[in-house]
C-alpha cells in the first residue's frame with residue numbers, strides 16, 4: 001500500500017454554492033488533480049475524505065444542502 005506516501009497537506013477551501021458555508025480540509029494534491037482531470041474516481045483516491053467533503057469537490061454543494069436537494073426531488 002502507498003497510503004503512507006500520501007501528502008495530505010494541500011489546503012482546499014470550498015464554499016457551498018447554496019448556503020455559502022465555507023468548508024476547509026486537506027488533501028493530497030495529486031489525488032485532487034486526478035479527480036479534477038477525471039483520471040480517477042473521487043471515491044477511490046479521496047477515500048480518506050468524508051462524503052460531505054467529496055460532494056463539495058464534485059458539485060460545490062455541502063452534505064446538508066445535497067440532502068435537501070434529494071428530499072425535494074423525491075417529493076416531486
Ligand SMILES: [Zn+2]
Nearest residue numbers: 016019062065
Ligand atoms: Zn450548503
